[in-house]
Amino acid sequence: MERIEDILEESIIAIIPIYDKGNGTNxxxxxxxxxxxKRVRTVLRRICNEYALHLSAFRRRYGKVINKRLGIPIVINEELILVPFKTRKPKFQNDGAYGYVNFHFVKDIVxxxxxxxxxxxxxxxxxxLQRIHSVKRDFNNVKLILNENTKKNPMSYEFGQVATVDHIxxxxxxxxxxxxxIKEMK
Incomplete structure (x- = not known):
């Protein structure tokens, strides 16, 4: 496998399962x-490891937010938010059906x-391989997760954003x- 850190520098827009000389990932x-x-799951684990993140912990934490157990979006960082979608019908038992699309690079949904x-x-x-309303729901789930993230970590706001009375x-x-x-320490 190519060095994952080199691939991450190129801005990932999608991770898709393919059949090319066997089960692989594009x-x-x-x-x-x-x-x-390698399988999509292996590629995802390597990406998470690069950022010192735990894939199962993501699914547990954000699954509660959107009330789902499967198909949980993975928020790696502000630029890499991976949304799972069914992109193929598996031929064999352990072949994955789901690919991941970077939320920020979707221009249109048709x-x-x-x-x-x-x-x-x-x-x-x-x-x-999903209906459009299901795809739109999954994108809305990303927005819920991002909203929850900023509630739990108010310091995750970027500089230059408007501060509300609540923030102040x-x-x-x-x-x-x-x-x-500080007074107590003196």
Missing amino acids: IITMENSHIEY EDGRHTKLIMENGHEIQV GRLYMEIMELKRM
Whole structure:
């Protein structure tokens, strides 16, 4: 397998299971396409390991937020949010059916009969074996997870965003608590 850190530098837009000389994975980036002769699950684990993240912990934590056990989006960082979609019918028992699409690189969602087509920022089209309402629901789940993430970690806001009265109030309380702690230390 190519060094995963090299692939991550290219901005991953999708991780799709394929049959090419056996069961493999197509990692689609903005610039290239990388064929790996590993299962999608293995590729995901390697990506998570690169960021020191635990895949099962993601699924447990965010599954509770969206009230699902399977098909949980994986938030690696702000630029890499992977949403699972059924992209093929497996031929054999342990072949995965689900691929992952980076939430930020989906340009358009198009109904394609009983299925859906995702148009990516680089022009790549990904056939999803799900109805359009199911795909849109999965994208809304990402928004719920991101909203929950910012609630649990208010410091995850980017600089330059508008601060609400609630944010300022929390900051004021934290500053006052720090001042109190400093006084006690003297």
